Amino acid sequence: METVIIGVGFLSPSGVGLEGFQKHLENPADTGKLNNCDPQGYLGNTGLKFVGSSTLMYSNLAYQCLAEATLLNRIDQVASRIGLYDGSELANIEEALLFDLTAKVEGSDYVSPMKAPNTLANASASFMGIKAGITGVNMSVSGGSTGFFQALDIADLHLNMGITDFALVASVDSSSIYQEAIYRGMGMNEEDQKINSVGVGVLIAKKDKAQELELAIYGRLNGAWALQKTGNKSSSDLIFDILGELKKVHPFSIDKMVITGLGASTEKAIIQKIKNGFPEVLNVTFFREEMEICDSTSGGLALLQALLQRQKMPTGKSEKYLLVAIDPLGYVYSFLVTI
Numbered sequence: 001m002e003t004v005i006i007g008v009g010f011l012s013p014s015g016v017g018l019e020g021f022q023k024h025l026e027n028p029a030d031t032g033k034l035n036n037c038d039p040q041g042y043l044g045n046t047g048l049k050f051v052g053s054s055t056l057m058y059s060n061l062a063y064q065c066l067a068e069a070t071l072l073n074r075i076d077q078v079a080s081r082i083g084l085y086d087g088s089e090l091a092n093i094e095e096a097l098l099f100d101l102t103a104k105v106e107g108s109d110y111v112s113p114m115k116a117p118n119t120l121a122n123a124s125a126s127f128m129g130i131k132a133g134i135t136g137v138n139m140s141v142s143g144g145s146t147g148f149f150q151a152l153d154i155a156d157l158h159l160n161m162g163i164t165d166f167a168l169v170a171s172v173d174s175s176s177i178y179q180e181a182i183y184r185g186m187g188m189n190e191e192d193q194k195i196n197s198v199g200v201g202v203l204i205a206k207k208d209k210a211q212e213l214e215l216a217i218y219g220r221l222n223g224a225w226a227l228q229k230t231g232n233k234s235s236s237d238l239i240f241d242i243l244g245e246l247k248k249v250h251p252f253s254i255d256k257m258v259i260t261g262l263g264a265s266t267e268k269a270i271i272q273k274i275k276n277g278f279p280e281v282l283n284v285t286f287f288r289e290e291m292e293i294c295d296s297t298s299g300g301l302a303l304l305q306a307l308l309q310r311q312k313m314p315t316g317k318s319e320k321y322l323l324v325a326i327d328p329l330g331y332v333y334s335f336l337v338t339i
Contacts, residue, residue, distance in 0.1 A: 003156050005218040006210050007071075007203030008307060009064030009170065011057055012196070016040065017064060018311075021304050024198070033175050034197035040064075043131065050114035051127060053197075054091035054174045058124035059131060061170040061201035066132075069203050069215055071166065075132055083137035083164040084125040087151030087171035088296045089144055092118055094176035124172070136164050145261030146226070146325045146333035147171055148200070148299035153224040153333075155204060165209055170201030171296040183262075200300035218307050222320070222336040229330025235263055236270040238332040239324055243278050246322075246336065253280045254336075255319040258305065260287035261298040263326035281322070299325040303337065310339045 010017055013034055014024035037056035042063035048056065062084065066072050075082070095118035103111045117123050122140040129138045137158055143150040148171040155167035175197045183195075202218075210217055225246060227238040239259070257274065264286055271284045287302045294301055306321040313319065324334040 001206045001208050003159055003204050003221040004207045004210050005202050005221070005307070006166075006205050006215045007065035007068035007168075007201075008218060008304060009061035009068070009201035010199070010304060011037070011039075011060055011064070012198040016060075018304070018308055021200075022308060025305070025308075042067075050112060050118070052092050052095040052115075052118035052123065054088065054095070054172050055118065055124040055127045057091070057172045057174065057197070057199045058086055058088070058170050058201075059128040061172070061199050062128045062132070062168050065168055065170070065201050065203035069166070069205075070213075071203075075134065078165060079133050080135045081165035082134045083155060083158055083167040084129055084134060084139075085137070085151040085155045085167060085169045086122065086125040086140040087143065087147035087149075087169060087300070088124065088140070088173070089142040089147050090179050090182065091172040091174045091296065092121075092123060093178050093182065094174065095119060097178045137167075143296075143331065143333070144327035144329060145263060145295050145298045146327050146331045147296040148303075149224065149226075149323075149325050149333040149335055152202070152204070152221075152299070152335065153226075156221055156224070159204065159206055166203060166205050168201065168203050169300075170199060171300050172199040173197065173295050173297045195295055198294065198297055198301070200297050200304055202300070202303065218310065218339075220338040222338055224333065224335050226331070226333045229332070235326045235330065235332055236273065238330075239270055239326075239334075240273065240277065242324070242332065242334050243274065243281070243322075247278070247280070253320065254278075254282065254322045256283045256285070256306070257281050257322040257324065258285055258287050258302045259324045259326065260294070260302045261324075261326040262295055263328040263330070263332075299323060299333065299335070303335070306337060306339050313339075 010021040038060045141151040225242045302323045
């Protein structure tokens with residue numbers, strides 16, 4: 001039974017949900033630091049003083065997705081069957097570095113133990129589990145620009161294994177000078193160093209479960225393919241290899257292919273190569289041409305862009321998207337989805 005998307009979430013200074021995402025695409029420069037990480041007030045007003053912004057953003061995305069799938073009022077009935085997956089890597093870097101620097105420079109007496117959880121890699125998913133009473137799988141994935149897709153792939157695996165009935169996957173990029181310093185150290189050019197505060201999430205389930213609960217279906221996941229760069233192979237070579245493998249095991253006609261991630265900036269030469277070698281791919285674009293630079297959210301934002309097109313398609317029509325995220329370290333992760 002295939003996996004389907006039953007809820008979506010988006011958060012940035014431009015707004016929330018698919019409507020906020022549309023505004024974000026129209027005005028990509030109108031971004032920056034997010035002043036309100038929970039504009040709908042899902043988290044309430046108490047107990048949040050020491051919670052990091054990346055955790056608040058993740059939790060807001062989770063609540064958005066659960067609300068769209070009408071699961072908010074019945075979380076207690078399915079609490080042990082919901083999995084929480086965080087595909088962010090550097091979202092909490094500001095909280096972690098400030099905690100460590102304060103302890104090192106001023107002394108351990110000057111850091112609050114209440115802020116210690118913000119330094120943990122699984123802080124966001126853990127907090128959301130506690131806040132919402134969700135007791136299913138709870139995990140984080142550090143995969144850079146491929147983080148969202150890696151988390152989505154693991155979530156899909158758990159659904160197929162019967163470990164969960166619902167899987168919430170979200171990634172967050174949080175703007176900070178510390179994050180920019182890391183990218184400078186990686187030798188990235190100046191325009192790729194500035195990441196804006198943005199988050200994206202999806203809720204997935206098996207199709208029979210979605211139909212049983214009469215939930216709206218946004219799209220279907222058709223599988224993931226991933227490779228790691230070795231030797232003299234470039235990311236472009238890996239994308240070509242993925243297309244070759246995909247063609248062998250899954251005869252296809254791809255309506256649109258979207259390439260994204262911090263490692264995508266050097267891969268534009270592949271477009272003509274794909275068109276020459278794989279005429280089945282009808283359209284190839286780079287997501288970053290339409291939006292600001294993104295890292296852990298790369299795959300999720302490309303997926304949201306595909307889902308946004310669903311609203312413009314005639315009833316009964318569908319399109320196949322191959323979404324590819326490239327990390328500068330040489331990871332290439334792709335998802336084939338039907339919208």
